[in-house]
Structure formats: structure tokens, C-alpha cells
Amino acid sequence: MNQQELKSRIEEIIADNHVGILSTVENNKPYGRYMTFFNKDMTLYTPTSRETHKKEEIDKNGHVHVLLGYQGQGIGDEYVEVTGYARIREDREIIDELWNEELDKWFDGKDDPVLVFLEIKPDSIRLMNSKGDTPQTLDL
Numbered sequence: 001m002n003q004q005e006l007k008s009r010i011e012e013i014i015a016d017n018h019v020g021i022l023s024t025v026e027n028n029k030p031y032g033r034y035m036t037f038f039n040k041d042m043t044l045y046t047p048t049s050r051e052t053h054k055k056e057e058i059d060k061n062g063h064v065h066v067l068l069g070y071q072g073q074g075i076g077d078e079y080v081e082v083t084g085y086a087r088i089r090e091d092r093e094i095i096d097e098l099w100n101e102e103l104d105k106w107f108d109g110k111d112d113p114v115l116v117f118l119e120i121k122p123d124s125i126r127l128m129n130s131k132g133d134t135p136q137t138l139d140l
Helices: 003-016 053-060 092-098 101-105
Strands: 019-026 029-036 038-040 043-049 063-068 079-089 115-128 136-138
Touching (some): 003 136, 043 053, 053 079, 092 115
Antiparallel strands (some): 019 029
């Protein structure tokens, strides 16, 4: 698969799978949790509270790992592994652009003072389990 085909397939998987696992580092140990992700030009965003452990973890060490796509339907399910760097975004532009009513389950509207988004800029994205092929890395 060439790089353009690989990028298209990765974008499809990310677009079809909004829930994934975000792993951060705390005390030199990984910590993972399920999160909801939005994709904007291969940069991932996920809403969170400024009062969570993950915000504190990212403030100390912004290196993160994200898994998206594995649906548990079989051993050969495709998924993507994203390694990158996260930072806290609390600017109105990002909040207004990414807010949707589904987030009302966790926040008191888009003006909730604890609402922030994590912005994850990928260092690498790997497509895993693609038709039994070896993992393929997208050049970024």
C-alpha cells in the first residue's frame, strides 16, 4: 500500500471510530483510559476536565499513545496506533468548533469552566492488522 492509500485507510478508521484508548505516563508507568476523539487534519482532539489526573499527567509529560479502531470482531480487526504529543487547549475557538450536544453528558454546556480539549499531534501513525500485512507506518 502506498502512502496515499495508507493515509486514506487510516483516516477512514479514525472517522469510523470515535472511542479509543488514550495512554499517558505517570511516574514512568503507562495509564490508559477510554476517550472520545475528534479528528481535524490528522490531529486528534478529546474533551476532558481541567480537574482530571490526565491533565496533570500531560502537564508533566505530554507524550501519549492512542488506539483507535479495534472492534473486537476478530483477531484480524484493523486499528491504528498513534504516538504523539498532547497539549491542553482551552481557547474558545477550539471549544466552539468541537463542541456537540453529546458532551452535555459530562459538561454543563460549552461554557463549563472545567472543559478543555487535549490536542494530540501525531509523531507517527501505524496501521495494524490490515489484511494480515505487517504494520505500516504513515510518514508524517
